Structure formats: C-alpha cells, structure tokens
Amino acid sequence: MYIKKKRTKNKKAVQFHQSYIQQGEIKEVVDTLKSGWITTGPRTKRFEEDFRKYIGCKYAIGLNSCTAGLHLALAALNIGEGDEVITTPITFPATANVIIHQKATPVFVDVKMDTLNIDVSKIEEKITTRTKAIMPVHFAGHPCEMDRIMDMARRHKLSVIEDAAHAIESEYNGKKIGNIGDFTSFSFYATKNITTGEGGMLTTNNDELAEKARMLSLHGISKDAWKRYGKEGYQHWELFYPGFKYNMFDIQAAIGIHQIKKIEGFLKIRKKYVDMYNEAFENIPEIVPLKVKGNIKHAYHLYVIIIKTEELNADRDEIMSEIQNNGVGVGVHFRTLHLQPYFQNKSPIRPPLPKGGRGGFERGMFPVAEYASDRVISLPLYPKMSVLDVKYVIKVVKEVIEGFRK
Numbered sequence: 115m116y117i118k119k120k121r122t123k124n125k126k127a128v129q130f131h132q133s134y135i136q137q138g139e140i141k142e143v144v145d146t147l148k149s150g151w152i153t154t155g156p157r158t159k160r161f162e163e164d165f166r167k168y169i170g171c172k173y174a175i176g177l178n179s180c181t182a183g184l185h186l187a188l189a190a191l192n193i194g195e196g197d198e199v200i201t202t203p204i205t206f207p208a209t210a211n212v213i214i215h216q217k218a219t220p221v222f223v224d225v226k227m228d229t230l231n232i233d234v235s236k237i238e239e240k241i242t243t244r245t246k247a248i249m250p251v252h253f254a255g256h257p258c259e260m261d262r263i264m265d266m267a268r269r270h271k272l273s274v275i276e277d278a279a280h281a282i283e284s285e286y287n288g289k290k291i292g293n294i295g296d297f298t299s300f301s302f303y304a305t306k307n308i309t310t311g312e313g314g315m316l317t318t319n320n321d322e323l324a325e326k327a328r329m330l331s332l333h334g335i336s337k338d339a340w341k342r343y344g345k346e347g348y349q350h351w352e353l354f355y356p357g358f359k360y361n362m363f364d365i366q367a368a369i370g371i372h373q374i375k376k377i378e379g380f381l382k383i384r385k386k387y388v389d390m391y392n393e394a395f396e397n398i399p400e401i402v403p404l405k406v407k408g409n410i411k412h413a414y415h416l417y418v419i420i421i422k423t424e425e426l427n428a429d430r431d432e433i434m435s436e437i438q439n440n441g442v443g444v445g446v447h448f449r450t451l452h453l454q455p456y457f458q459n460k461s462p463i464r465p466p467l468p469k470g471g472r473g474g475f476e477r478g479m480f481p482v483a484e485y486a487s488d489r490v491i492s493l494p495l496y497p498k499m500s501v502l503d504v505k506y507v508i509k510v511v512k513e514v515i516e517g518f519r520k
C-alpha cells in the first residue's frame with residue numbers, strides 16, 4: 115500500500131494553469147482604459163478581424179463567452195421548445211445548459227474511448243423527427259469526425275453547432291475548425307489556449323445567420339452603441355427581437371489582440387510538452403493517454419490521461435489528491451453530465467422532470483463516458499510552465515502510480 119509522503123516546504127509547485135500575459139497585453143489594456151471608450155468598440159472590431167483571418171472564415175462575432183456563442187447559435191437557428199439537440203455527455207455543463215435555456219432537450223450520445231469525442235456511429239439511432247441539430251465538442255482540441263457528422267446532418271436536414279472551446283488551432287482534413295458546421299463557438303476563458311480573461315467568438319460562413327447572431331448578441335437591436343454615438347450623427351436603434359447581452363468589450367479585446375499573435379508559438383510549446391508526457395508514460399500500463407488520429411491538427415488544449423484504476427489500489431480522486439499533495443495542480447475533464455444531479459432528477463432546486471424528458475438518466479446508459487468519467491485526470495499543459503516543471507509533473511505522477519500498485 116502506498117505510504118503518503120509529507121509535502122515539504124521547499125518542494126516544487128506546478129499550478130494546473132497560468133495565463134501567459136506579457137507587456138503587449140498590459141499596455142493595450144492600459145491604453146484602452148485611457149482611451150475614453152472601454153466597452154465594445156474599435157479594439158473588439160480589430161480582434162474580431164484578426165480572429166476571422168486566423169480561422170479563414172467569413173464572420174467572427176466577439177462575445178463575452180463561448181457559452182454565449184453556443185446559446186446564440188441555437189437562438190439564431192430558431193431551436194426551441196420541443197426540439198432535440200444531439201451532443202456528448204463528456205463536456206462542460208455549458209454545452210447542454212444552453213440547449214435547456216432554449217427549452218429544447220439535450221440528447222446524449224456516448225463517446226469513443228480513444229479521443230473522448232462523440233461516437234459518430236451512435237448518432238443516427240438517436241435522430242428523431244424532433245432532432246434539429248448536432249452539437250459536437252472537439253474534446254481537448256482533437257476534432258470530431260466532421261465529414262461523417264456533416265454528411266449525417268445533410269441527410270437529415272440538421273444544423274451543426276460546433277463547441278470549439280478547446281479547438282482554436284484545430285483542423286480537420288486540412289480545413290480549419292470554424293469553417294465546417296453552421297456555427298462554431300470558441301472560448302477565451304482564463305485557462306484556454308489564448309485568453310481574454312472571459313470571452314468567446316462565434317464564427318460562421320452564412321451571411322444571414324451571421325447577421326442574426328450579431329443582432330441577438332446585443333439585445334436584438336439594430337445598431338451597437340459605438341456606432342450609434344459615432345461621427346455620422348446620432349442614429350436610432352430598432353428592436354427586432356428580444357436578444358441577449360453577450361457582446362465582447364474592448365478591455366477583453368485588448369488582451370485578445372496580443373494573444374492571437376502568439377497562438378501558434380504557444381501551441382508549439384504545448385506540443386513539445388505533450389511529446390514529453392507521452393514518452394514518459396509509454397511504459398506505464400496503468401496510464402492511457404488519449405490518441406491522435408490522422409488527417410487532423412490537434413490544438414493540444416488539455417493533456418488528459420485515463421488511469422486504469424481497476425489495476426491500482428486507489429480510485430481517481432485518491433490518486434488526484436496525492437498528485438496535488440506533491441505540489442502538482444490537476445483537473446478533471448470531464449465528469450459525465452448524465453450522472454450530475456440535474457440529469458438524475460435529483461436537483462434540490464427544481465421539481466423532477468417527467469420520465470423520458472431530460473431527467474432520469476441512470477448509470478449504465480453511456481458506458482464509455484462513465485468509465486472515463488471515473489478515471490480521467492488532466493495534467494498541467496501551458497506555455498508558462500518550463501521543461502523542468504513538466505519533468506517534475508512526470509516524476510510525481512509516476513511515483514504516485516507506482517505507489518498505488520497492487
């Protein structure tokens with residue numbers, strides 16, 4: 115049995131994540147603060163344009179989160195009461211929450227063990243006359259099988275909204291993510307590949323959908339404030355639809371403008387660390403890293419390992435705690451959504467939903483998601499960490515696993 119070692123004061127500590135903010139970002143934020151215009155304005159426009167060029171798409175709409183983008187996409191596609199949206203249970207709650215906000219029903223499909231992306235072979239059996247969209251999540255930055263998803267969507271006349279919170283740099287068959295489905299939503303949350311603190315971007319190549327989503331992102335009115343108070347004289351706004359308050363603002367964009375310049379450099383560093391982790395864990399049978407398939411570019415947002423806890427003396431949470439006790443920050447991406455109290459009809463804040471609705475899920479329904487949900491650990495992966503930090507993480511993880519061997 116593993117003997118817990120006391121953490122000493124001078125022991126190294128590697129946080130799970132640290133943002134990489136340099137002088138450029140700091141100066142731009144200060145300049146914005148001094149400029150007299152701090153909400154949505156010229157810097158948001160510039161960041162939208164820089165991001166649009168990077169993705170190579172027609173429209174990029176700056177928002178205050180990726181969640182907002184997913185919600186706007188559903189709203190712009192008129193997905194609402196009685197509709198069903200197919201997605202994965204191995205995701206952040208935001209993906210399913212926005213479907214519920216629209217009064218539609220999330221329909222989960224199990225994931226593949228090798229990438230933890232949605233198992234495309236199981237989607238078609240879930241399509242009904244109520245299905246309106248598929249919402250794939252490019253887990254950890256590995257693109258889903260978009261050819262098969264788009265083909266299925268075309269045949270069944272479904273929309274595709276991609277959750278690309280992890281996948282800014284990703285490509286599928288030579289095509290950048292952000293150009294494939296009807297809408298794609300990206301995240302600039304603090305731990306993401308590039309950050310604006312909080313923030314998101316919604317991309318599309320469809321003129322009509324872009325116009326609708328942009329309008330809905332700012333109350334559903336026709337002109338944003340920056341243009342209303344512009345040089346051409348006062349212009350009245352008109353309300354076309356009760357929209358949302360989801361706009362990105364210039365203090366966020368000031369950070370984004372500088373982060374986007376460094377995106378490929380950051381990726382290069384993360385890839386180097388992923389290679390170090392993979393090599394180090396190659397001969398540890400209890401550690402299974404996720405696979406990288408052919409014909410894709412991976413964004414390497416997360417380094418996720420599946421721990422074969424059935425072969426060890428401890429469960430995932432005990433292993434995680436021990437890694438943390440040795441100064442290494444870790445994460446869990448993700449505990450499966452269908453076993454969360456809301457979906458189990460065990461929410462303390464709302465009455466149970468009727469059976470067959472979105473409540474009443476049970477263990478056993480999505481075996482791969484459940485297996486992974488109990489075994490995944492995400493290790494630190496960010497450009498601000500050093501090679502020595504990576505080596506330290508490897509040493510700690512190896513020691514902890516060895517210590518829990520039967």
Ligand SMILES: Cc1ncc(COP(=O)(O)O)c(C=O)c1O
Pocket residue numbers: 178179180181182205206208209251277279280300301302303313314
């Ligand atoms: C898969 C996934 N989707 C959506 C989100 C939501 O992103 P945001 O915080 O920008 O709304 C996250 C955030 O962690 C995520 O991991």
